[in-house]
Amino acid sequence: MRNSKYLLSLLLLAAGLTKTNAQTENQVFPIVTVPIPKEIALEVGGMTFLPNDELAVATRRGEVWIVTNPYMKDGQQPKYRLFAHGMHEVLGLNYIKGDIYLTQRAEVTRLRDLDGDGEADEYRTMYSWPLAGNYHEYAYGPILDKDGNMVVTLNLGWIGFGESLSKWDGWMLKFTPDFTMKPFATGFRSPAAFALNSSGEIFYAENQGDWVGSGSITHVEEGDFVGNPAGLIWAAEPGSPVKLRKKDIPDTGEPKYEVAKRVPGLKTPSVWIPHSVMGNSTSGMLSYSDNGNMGPFKGQMFVADQAQSKINRIFLEKIKGVYQGVVFPFREGFSSGILRMKWGSDGSMLVGMTSRGWSSTGKEEYGLQRLTWSGVMPFEMQTVKAQPDGFELEFTMPVDEKTARNAVSYKLSTFTYKYHHIYGSPVINQSARTIKAIVISPDHKRVRLVLDSLKEGYIHEIRTEGLRSENGNNPLLHNFGYYTLNKIPDGEKVVATAENKPIGGMEADHAMQGMDHHDMKNMAATDGKVTGSTDAGKHLTKKPDSWKNGLVKTILLGTKPGLKFDITNLTLKAGTKVKLTFANTDDMLHNFVLTTPGSGNIVGEMVMKMGLDGEKYNFIPNSPKVLAHTVLLQPGKSDTIYFTVPKTPGIYPFICTYPGHYMVMKGQIKVVK
Amino acid sequence: MFEGKKRTHVISVGTPEKVNYSYDLKQGALLQVWRGQFIDVTEMWKDRGEPQLAKPLGVALPLSAAPAIAALADKNAAWPDSIAFDDLQNKGYVLDKNKMPTFLYSSNGADISDKIVAQIGGIERTISLSNSKGPLYCRIAAGATIEALKNNTYSIGNKAYTVKVPAEAKAFIRKTQNGQELLAPLTDGPASLTYSLIW
Numbered sequence: 001m002r003n004s005k006y007l008l009s010l011l012l013l014a015a016g017l018t019k020t021n022a023q024t025e026n027q028v029f030p031i032v033t034v035p036i037p038k039e040i041a042l043e044v045g046g047m048t049f050l051p052n053d054e055l056a057v058a059t060r061r062g063e064v065w066i067v068t069n070p071y072m073k074d075g076q077q078p079k080y081r082l083f084a085h086g087m088h089e090v091l092g093l094n095y096i097k098g099d100i101y102l103t104q105r106a107e108v109t110r111l112r113d114l115d116g117d118g119e120a121d122e123y124r125t126m127y128s129w130p131l132a133g134n135y136h137e138y139a140y141g142p143i144l145d146k147d148g149n150m151v152v153t154l155n156l157g158w159i160g161f162g163e164s165l166s167k168w169d170g171w172m173l174k175f176t177p178d179f180t181m182k183p184f185a186t187g188f189r190s191p192a193a194f195a196l197n198s199s200g201e202i203f204y205a206e207n208q209g210d211w212v213g214s215g216s217i218t219h220v221e222e223g224d225f226v227g228n229p230a231g232l233i234w235a236a237e238p239g240s241p242v243k244l245r246k247k248d249i250p251d252t253g254e255p256k257y258e259v260a261k262r263v264p265g266l267k268t269p270s271v272w273i274p275h276s277v278m279g280n281s282t283s284g285m286l287s288y289s290d291n292g293n294m295g296p297f298k299g300q301m302f303v304a305d306q307a308q309s310k311i312n313r314i315f316l317e318k319i320k321g322v323y324q325g326v327v328f329p330f331r332e333g334f335s336s337g338i339l340r341m342k343w344g345s346d347g348s349m350l351v352g353m354t355s356r357g358w359s360s361t362g363k364e365e366y367g368l369q370r371l372t373w374s375g376v377m378p379f380e381m382q383t384v385k386a387q388p389d390g391f392e393l394e395f396t397m398p399v400d401e402k403t404a405r406n407a408v409s410y411k412l413s414t415f416t417y418k419y420h421h422i423y424g425s426p427v428i429n430q431s432a433r434t435i436k437a438i439v440i441s442p443d444h445k446r447v448r449l450v451l452d453s454l455k456e457g458y459i460h461e462i463r464t465e466g467l468r469s470e471n472g473n474n475p476l477l478h479n480f481g482y483y484t485l486n487k488i489p490d491g492e493k494v495v496a497t498a499e500n501k502p503i504g505g506m507e508a509d510h511a512m513q514g515m516d517h518h519d520m521k522n523m524a525a526t527d528g529k530v531t532g533s534t535d536a537g538k539h540l541t542k543k544p545d546s547w548k549n550g551l552v553k554t555i556l557l558g559t560k561p562g563l564k565f566d567i568t569n570l571t572l573k574a575g576t577k578v579k580l581t582f583a584n585t586d587d588m589l590h591n592f593v594l595t596t597p598g599s600g601n602i603v604g605e606m607v608m609k610m611g612l613d614g615e616k617y618n619f620i621p622n623s624p625k626v627l628a629h630t631v632l633l634q635p636g637k638s639d640t641i642y643f644t645v646p647k648t649p650g651i652y653p654f655i656c657t658y659p660g661h662y663m664v665m666k667g668q669i670k671v672v673k
Numbered sequence: 674m675f676e677g678k679k680r681t682h683v684i685s686v687g688t689p690e691k692v693n694y695s696y697d698l699k700q701g702a703l704l705q706v707w708r709g710q711f712i713d714v715t716e717m718w719k720d721r722g723e724p725q726l727a728k729p730l731g732v733a734l735p736l737s738a739a740p741a742i743a744a745l746a747d748k749n750a751a752w753p754d755s756i757a758f759d760d761l762q763n764k765g766y767v768l769d770k771n772k773m774p775t776f777l778y779s780s781n782g783a784d785i786s787d788k789i790v791a792q793i794g795g796i797e798r799t800i801s802l803s804n805s806k807g808p809l810y811c812r813i814a815a816g817a818t819i820e821a822l823k824n825n826t827y828s829i830g831n832k833a834y835t836v837k838v839p840a841e842a843k844a845f846i847r848k849t850q851n852g853q854e855l856l857a858p859l860t861d862g863p864a865s866l867t868y869s870l871i872w
Contacts, residue, residue, distance in 0.1 A: 061718055086684070089722070106682055109765065121772075125765035128699070130758050131681035135723040357721035562720030 023477045028295070028378045029331050034070050034078055034350075034368040043366040044352030046093025046102055047340045055342070056095070057368070058102050060354055062087035064111065064120070070370065071346060084111050084120035091192070091339075092141040096150065103139045103152055106131050108175065126179050132157055132165035135561075136587065140192055142175070146200030150175040151184070153191035153204065156230050158587040160636045161421070162189050162210050163230050170231025172204070172220060183240045185224040186231035187267070192306075192339065194220070195285035197316060198299045201323070205282035205303055208275050213256070213417025213425030215282035216269030216484075217303060217314060219323040224267040225249075227256065227419070255429070256419035257457030257486070270323040271314050271484045272417070272459050275424065276607075276614045276659045278312055278327055278482065279305030281358065286341040286349065293347025294373050296382060296396050302330065304338035306355070307660045309362035311338065311371070315383045324486040326384040326462070329478045336360055336367040348372045357562050359664040378477045379469050384462060386485055389493040390435075390451040391462065398444035398470035407435045407504025409466025412451060414458040415612065423589055423634050427612040433460070437500040444470055450494045459484050461612075530609040532617020538628050539620075540642040543579070547642070552577045559586040563656070568667035576645040582630045583638035590656045590665065591618055592630045594643065599625040600653030604662025619657040632658065649673055674726060675704050675738055682763065685727055686774060687711030692791040693729065698763040700740045700756055701778055701787060706796060706872065707731035734834060734872050737815055741800070742859065744781045744809050748847065752812050752854060756780060782806035783861075795834075795871040802865040809859045811866050813838060817852040827855055834872035842866055 046058035055067040064084040092103040100111045107128040111120040134157035141152035156162035156170045164170045172184045194204035202220045211228040223241035229249045235242040244265045260266040284304035301314040310332035316325035336353035337360030349371040383394040412433040417425035437450035460483040558566040582592040606621040618632040628643035656665040682699040695704040710730035740756045766774035775788040783805035816830030838844040844857040859865045
């Protein structure tokens with residue numbers, strides 16, 4: 001034994017010396033922070049570049065700042081000057097046809113500096129719409145469509161559920177060049193971002209919520225109904241191109257794709273962005289046009305996530321007239337909640353952020369950063385394209401044939417979400433797919449995976465953890481993606497032969513031995529997966545029989561807007577019997593989880609590793625660090641639990657474990673003797 | 674909030690003279706004026722910005738939420754409480770050299786500009802009209818009582834405030850169900866009506 005241990009450490013040392021290191025996001029796509037003067041609260045709502053390469057930034061406090069030299073060229077600091085102020089939560093800003101246009105809560109505004117003193121002195125209302133005064137009635141845009149119209153989207157209000165409180169809440173509106181308003185499509189819930197793809201088609205990003213099982217991007221065409229029925233109350237108004245009415249929309253919890261088959265006009269997402277795993281709150285969108293310089297992904301789309309402070313990458317293809325495609329992780333680690341991205345003149349990406357009111361992984365309240373490409377070729381899946389019998393994975397560099405031919409290198413499964421009035425959805429109808437054949441292109445840059453079956457309308461999870469590069473035997477920078485298969489393409493299917501028969505199954509264990517264990521340990525993300533709690537003892541909803549005699553302390557816990565419990569400090573005697581009712585009066589999903597001392601953040605982080613299963617288990621990880629918890633509560637719902645305060649005095653954190661919330665939505669129970 | 678109702682298209686303006694006012698862009702209505710500190714935006718800028726309210730940091734003098742300008746069938750027709758959302762097109766505002774806004778809108782077939790500036794003792798409001806299709810009136814003030822003083826000055830609501838209107842404005846007091854109103858006819862011109870509000 002002693003001998004073999006000695007040998008193993010030698011091997012590891014050798015591996016460390018001879019291997020090039022796995023790529024990191026930081027190495028390939030460095031982030032540069034653009035400093036913001038202390039006195040400016042740059043809560044970015046909109047960004048645009050002006051013709052002289054200055055960056056105009058609109059804020060949620062209704063200001064427009066002009067930033068000179070955000071690139072910090074020649075080592076110079078950027079300069080900020082106030083161009084306009086006193087507006088109402090600007091969440092969109094663009095330079096269009098020689099003017100600055102922006103969207104306030106109630107209107108599209110054009111700003112002009114008439115006297116040339118560097119500050120706006122004309123705030124021209126181009127179009128104004130009604131408001132109910134609900135905080136959730138956000139308005140976004142305008143962007144220019146391919147025909148020269150401006151496009152704006154309006155959020156639903158929130159009154160315990162999403163509601164169209166004012167005319168056109170939940171709609172995408174277009175404005176002709178003479179600012180005639182044309183309602184374009186509805187069914188929107190929280191359409192914080194939209195952009196044109198390389199063909200000039202409009203795509204919008206949606207956030208999980210009622211009628212929205214998970215975030216997504218959707219191709220929007222005139223007359224579309226994209227899912228949340230609230231906006232349909234205006235569908236009969238003059239000028240509306242939407243044919244559906246509220247009564248046409250079933251609330252059955254079937255997959256949206258299935259419902260859409262019998263409800264013409266209901267549009268399903270082009271690409272689902274699986275909740276928790278890929279993001280919580282889809283936000284900014286940016287098409288990778290010729291203006292960008294972000295590696296070998298031209299023509300693709302970058303979609304940010306506000307809560308997870310990261311950017312995903314989406315490849316779209318059109319099959320049988322319908323857009324579909326795959327979402328990959330791209331870059332995480334931004335400083336605040338991303339809302340807007342724009343290409344700088346040097347091809348870098350300016351990333352504008354705000355997290356006020358919603359927590360984000362990046363801890364700053366707001367921020368401005370610049371994403372750059374170092375020039376190092378990332379080893380990534382460049383595209384995934386649907387095939388009649390599976391998928392073709394295209395890589396940015398040749399892959400190692402041995403790992404590529406091994407079925408164990410891949411893991412594929414299919415799933416979808418419920419379409420219903422309830423907030424969010426668990427992952428449903430999940431099943432594993434098996435690989436029947438693997439065809440590798442002569443240049444080793446494309447791998448075709450033939451599957452046992454494809455599931456039309458479903459999300460296909462594609463994991464490639466065992467794959468290595470041909471040169472250097474390196475793992476991928478990101479080894480998974482989610483392909484939304486709206487249509488299965490026609491075409492020639494692969495005939496199984498001895499040549500394309502994958503290694504794997506019975507041979508898998510053998511094949512694994514040939515792979516580098518050192519790397520496998522680093523890469524096997526699924527091995528680090530946290531499972532969900534099934535311990536009913538931590539969620540007692542009935543008073544335990546043994547409590548018959550003795551006092552029970554009743555605690556009523558609620559929520560406050562902005563991801564907060566309404567009570568954050570409790571002092572209780574050790575051993576106290578507690579009946580706790582947690583009422584969720586917020587507009588998002590929340591739970592209550594009591595942890596062992598010092599474990600609040602640990603438990604919160606464990607949830608991020610629960611993957612697609614998280615919601616099914618109420619985001620409660622299977623861990624002794626969890627002492628008691630409620631279920632995951634829909635907005636407006638409550639749960640009552642019974643637990644006994646621990647006998648050991650100390651500070652016991654309680655948190656909401658909905659992904660990302662634990663960082664701000666927390667409190668503590670001080671246990672005393 | 675004004676008269677118990679959340680007003681959604683309101684702009685509040687503060688001045689270096691610490692004379693402040695709120696203006697309803699969808700009614701052309703001067704809602705309230707106050708002196709001192711400007712405004713508390715906590716309920717718009719903290720967390721998610723609920724409940725979307727801006728509150729004057731001073732004792733506000735409530736004026737009126739009704740449109741400032743209306744067409745009347747005759748001199749005795751009742752003043753409208755409000756104007757429908759689609760019947761007034763708010764067109765934004767322009768700032769003068771002192772960064773004070775002039776509000777622009779169209780209603781009753783006319784293009785209207787409404788300029789409010791701080792002056793000693795209160796504010797001065799100038800309404801200009803163009804392209805009007807028929808006779809329009811401005812309701813300068815409404816109150817339980819309006820008393821005409823000398824020098825074209827009027828005391829409103831038992832001396833809550835006073836307004837001063839030039840003689841050529843042909844302002845007149847009329848009785849309503851609730852009290853009295855001070856009206857003036859408007860004609861096209863760069864300064865169809867100018868008056869001061871002193872409190």
